[in-house]
Amino acid sequence: MNPTMETQTQAPNYPLPLDFDNVSTLPDSYVWSTTTLPSDDPCHCTINDRKASLPIIDIGDPSTYDLVRLACEKWGAFQVINHGVPLSLFHETEFQTRRLFSLPTEQKLLVARLPSKVVGYGSARIQAFYTELMWSEGFGMMGSPVEHARKLWPQDHAKFCEVMEQWQAEMKTLCNKIVGIMLGSLGLTHEDDMNWFQPQNGSDQTQCLFHLNSYPVCPDPDRAMGLAPHTDTSLITVVNQFNTGGLQVYQDGAGWVPVEPIEGALVVNVGDLMQIISNGKFKSVLHRALVNSTCHRLATAFFLVPSSNAEVSPLRKLVDSAHPPLYRPVTGREYFQLKVKLFMKALESIRL
Ligand SMILES: C=C1C[C@]23C[C@@]1(O)CC[C@H]2[C@@]12CCC[C@@](C)(C(=O)O1)[C@H]2[C@@H]3C(=O)O
Numbered sequence: 420m421n422p423t424m425e426t427q428t429q430a431p432n433y434p435l436p437l438d439f440d441n442v443s444t445l446p447d448s449y450v451w452s453t454t455t456l457p458s459d460d461p462c463h464c465t466i467n468d469r470k471a472s473l474p475i476i477d478i479g480d481p482s483t484y485d486l487v488r489l490a491c492e493k494w495g496a497f498q499v500i501n502h503g504v505p506l507s508l509f510h511e512t513e514f515q516t517r518r519l520f521s522l523p524t525e526q527k528l529l530v531a532r533l534p535s536k537v538v539g540y541g542s543a544r545i546q547a548f549y550t551e552l553m554w555s556e557g558f559g560m561m562g563s564p565v566e567h568a569r570k571l572w573p574q575d576h577a578k579f580c581e582v583m584e585q586w587q588a589e590m591k592t593l594c595n596k597i598v599g600i601m602l603g604s605l606g607l608t609h610e611d612d613m614n615w616f617q618p619q620n621g622s623d624q625t626q627c628l629f630h631l632n633s634y635p636v637c638p639d640p641d642r643a644m645g646l647a648p649h650t651d652t653s654l655i656t657v658v659n660q661f662n663t664g665g666l667q668v669y670q671d672g673a674g675w676v677p678v679e680p681i682e683g684a685l686v687v688n689v690g691d692l693m694q695i696i697s698n699g700k701f702k703s704v705l706h707r708a709l710v711n712s713t714c715h716r717l718a719t720a721f722f723l724v725p726s727s728n729a730e731v732s733p734l735r736k737l738v739d740s741a742h743p744p745l746y747r748p749v750t751g752r753e754y755f756q757l758k759v760k761l762f763m764k765a766l767e768s769i770r771l
Pocket residue numbers: 537543544545546557628630649650651652653722724755758
């Protein structure tokens with residue numbers, strides 16, 4: 420396992436998630452008021468363009484390349500349908516995710532994420548950058564979750580592991596396909612710049628983090644926040660919101676736009692590292708997740724990230740005298756560390 424992803428340096432301490440089942444009113448520490456947000460925070464904006472909606476792209480369709488390019492330029496995100504991941508696997512993944520988060524808090528804490536790690540149970544790392552607490556809990560995995568699953572269900576973890584590994588395998592295949600389409604839409608081919616992450620030629624320099632997210636029923640959802648605004652520290656992230664709304668993307672001019680829940684659809688986010696390699700052509704999307712008072716929302720997020728030694732820089736073919744590089748080269752390791760330290764200012768810090 421890659422040491423940088425597994426153990427990230429200078430990680431602050433994170434509060435453990437609340438025992439949500441035993442709370443009937445929103446505790447003060449979970450109240451997000453606009454006055455406590457920085458004045459330039461886009462949480463202040465409301466949706467004013469109700470017609471705006473995230474593109475829904477059929478990736479089996481030949482016009483996909485142009486649609487993907489436009490979506491990545493304008494939104495930094497899109498929904499994908501006709502991706503080939505069986506609906507039965509969505510259902511099994513949802514069942515196993517619910518099974519995990521339904522365990523009593525003290526049992527989930529047996530696999531608590533250590534502050535410096537990315538795997539295990541706990542609150543999201545971005546909590547460190549916000550004063551108010553988020554109404555959510557998560558469980559991170561890299562590959563097989565067997566070590567943790569064995570502690571949660573000593574006699575009965577095989578199915579959980581099987582489903583989680585199957586989902587990750589499907590997501591990895593899909594990510595490779597989508598990154599190929601994204602870069603292909605910018606005129607790049609396998610022969611040139613795409614080689615460094617494509618597994619076909621034996622030089623796959625990517626790794627994956629798989630996260631299960633849980634947003635329990637909230638007594639006061641209008642004043643709470645599930646997952647605070649952030650951009651992903653990935654090349655791309657594939658989010659599955661299990662047909663339950665809550666995810667919102669921020670778009671200049673439109674404000675926060677809800678991502679319509681669609682059975683079997685997956686949401687693709689452009690991450691910071693794709694913004695770097697595309698030399699700013701594709702924008703990493705600011706997004707957040709809200710909570711509700713009626714149903715326990717679950718979601719999964721699969722992060723495709725470069726390995727710690729991979730050099731991440733604007734792809735050569737996208738740079739010329741008319742388009743100078745916008746970012747200096749960084750290794751995966753360096754960028755993860757910058758994000759841990761600077762959060763939303765990390766991209767800006769490597770801008771040339
Ligand atoms: C690869 C990564 C994405 C992540 C930061 C990290 O280096 C490891 C934890 C990841 C995660 C999972 C839950 C949501 C998220 C926003 C968070 O707080 O931790 C993401 C991070 C991210 O995309 O920046």
